[in-house]
Amino acid sequence: MNDRAWIEEFIEKNQDQFVKANDDIWSYAELAFKEEKSAARLESMLKDWGFEVETGVAGIPTCFTGTYRQGSGKPVMGILGEYDALAGLSQEAGVTEKREREPGGAGHGCGHCALGTGSLAAAVAVKEYLRETGKNGTVIYFGCPAEEGAGSKQFMARAGAFDGVDFVYTWHPATVNQVEAVHSNAIMGANFRFKGVSSHAGSTPFLGRSALDACELMGVGCNYLREHVIPEARIHYAYIDTGGTAPNVVQDHACVRYEVRAPYVYQVKELFERVKEVARGAAIMTGTTMECELAMAFTEYLPNNALASVADACMREIGAPKWSEEDYRLAKAYLDTYNEETKARIRRSAEELYGERAEEVLARPLDSEVHPFDPAKIRLQAGSTDVGDVGYAVPTLNLQVATACVGNVGHTWQMTAQSCSPLAHKGLLTAAKAIALSCVRTMEQPEVMEKAKAEVARRNGGKYECPLPDSVQPPLDTY
Numbered sequence: 001m002n003d004r005a006w007i008e009e010f011i012e013k014n015q016d017q018f019v020k021a022n023d024d025i026w027s028y029a030e031l032a033f034k035e036e037k038s039a040a041r042l043e044s045m046l047k048d049w050g051f052e053v054e055t056g057v058a059g060i061p062t063c064f065t066g067t068y069r070q071g072s073g074k075p076v077m078g079i080l081g082e083y084d085a086l087a088g089l090s091q092e093a094g095v096t097e098k099r100e101r102e103p104g105g106a107g108h109g110c111g112h113c114a115l116g117t118g119s120l121a122a123a124v125a126v127k128e129y130l131r132e133t134g135k136n137g138t139v140i141y142f143g144c145p146a147e148e149g150a151g152s153k154q155f156m157a158r159a160g161a162f163d164g165v166d167f168v169y170t171w172h173p174a175t176v177n178q179v180e181a182v183h184s185n186a187i188m189g190a191n192f193r194f195k196g197v198s199s200h201a202g203s204t205p206f207l208g209r210s211a212l213d214a215c216e217l218m219g220v221g222c223n224y225l226r227e228h229v230i231p232e233a234r235i236h237y238a239y240i241d242t243g244g245t246a247p248n249v250v251q252d253h254a255c256v257r258y259e260v261r262a263p264y265v266y267q268v269k270e271l272f273e274r275v276k277e278v279a280r281g282a283a284i285m286t287g288t289t290m291e292c293e294l295a296m297a298f299t300e301y302l303p304n305n306a307l308a309s310v311a312d313a314c315m316r317e318i319g320a321p322k323w324s325e326e327d328y329r330l331a332k333a334y335l336d337t338y339n340e341e342t343k344a345r346i347r348r349s350a351e352e353l354y355g356e357r358a359e360e361v362l363a364r365p366l367d368s369e370v371h372p373f374d375p376a377k378i379r380l381q382a383g384s385t386d387v388g389d390v391g392y393a394v395p396t397l398n399l400q401v402a403t404a405c406v407g408n409v410g411h412t413w414q415m416t417a418q419s420c421s422p423l424a425h426k427g428l429l430t431a432a433k434a435i436a437l438s439c440v441r442t443m444e445q446p447e448v449m450e451k452a453k454a455e456v457a458r459r460n461g462g463k464y465e466c467p468l469p470d471s472v473q474p475p476l477d478t479y
């Protein structure tokens with residue numbers, strides 16, 4: 001039996017337990033750094049399959065690794081899993097209307113339940129394949145919390161979790177099947193905390209120094225800054241603390257969170273310094289003090305082209321998930337829940353991807369093919385991910401597998417609902433097959449691994465440098 005047939009059969013034989021794990025983690029719907037039940041569920045499965053589990057990686061309680069080593073232990077293959085949910089996206093499974101499971105609760109609106117279990121299924125398949133064939137190698141499942149929060153992979157990379165790993169594969173639930181051809185932005189985020197002096201705003205305002213004014217002036221300064229930064233840059237903010245609700249008290253404390261993005265980490269660092277200067281200026285203008293708590297930063301993600309050539313072939317060999325007529329009907333019902341404006345946008349991107357077949361695809365809106373990877377078509381996407389830091393440390397590649405209807409919008413109730421339905425189940429099993437096959441094919445090709453490493457060395461100059469200094473600890477409760 002060839003490697004593909006073996007992996008497909010293994011995943012299919014064991015599919016019930018992987019699907020069940022997805023549905024359990026979906027129902028836990030735990031937020032960033034609080035994924036205790038989800039992590040425990042995945043850890044116990046790994047132990048049952050004979051992996052050695054290490055918890056509390058990089059000082060994060062819900063961060064873990066599961067390792068299986070055979071023979072010489074070389075090469076070392078990594079597979080990333082995520083399992084955190086999003087606030088406010090609680091939703092009943094599989095229904096095609098907005099219906100909260102738990103009022104105001106969290107939900108898996110990015111499909112990380114499927115991401116975590118699909119990747120785990122891949123790791124188990126690779127381990128069993130090694131055992132079956134007696135080949136040398138190590139497979140490590142990296143349990144990565146808080147992707148939707150401050151991230152964890154940059155802290156893991158800084159702590160050396162990926163040292164000695166030859167290559168890493170991961171995937172993300174999507175609406176298409178392909179090697180992701182995206183360059184995502186680097187990002188830095190910090191809380192700017194201003195301290196002033198409180199006073200009666202009516203009788204003695206001259207004795208007060210307003211921290212809230214400082215936040216507002218920082219906003220004004222950043223808005224003027226926008227004209228003088230590269231066009232791809234993004235500067236966004238949210239008030240964390242407005243200093244209270246009483247207008248007649250001068251606010252002696254206030255805090256605003258800023259996140260800045262740009263295509264490359266060096267650009268983000270430069271831009272962040274300029275935003276910090278604006279904050280200093282705001283403090284000077286208002287007679288307050290300012291403290292900048294740098295809390296998160298991700299390096300840009302770029303696909304590793306050497307790994308992409310292997311995974312692209314594997315994905316095409318495995319093919320798209322095998323959708324049933326019932327799946328197509330369900331997907332159409334989800335697509336129909338979007339308003340006209342969103343539908344028009346979905347139609348335009350479907351035309352881009354499917355050309356004249358767009359109408360036909362939108363009538364049965366599940367991606368039923370694998371789109372070939374073309375390095376010339378890598379496009380910049382404004383979002384950011386901590387997978388970027390893994391790719392900046394070791395060769396890394398992200399696949400996309402459909403778990404939702406064509407055009408589905410991420411971080412929505414629709415995504416939560418579909419993430420516990422046959423669409424996500426079939427998607428995660430397909431992703432598991434594609435990742436497992438990519439691992440076993442890559443490990444047989446030392447020249448691909450060399451090329452993949454050379455690509456990383458060209459980008460990072462031979463050594464991973466974390467965008468966060470050692471003094472910045474994982475912000476388990478503050479971000």
Ligand SMILES: [Zn+2]
Pocket residue numbers: 110111112147172
């Ligand atoms: Zn996500």
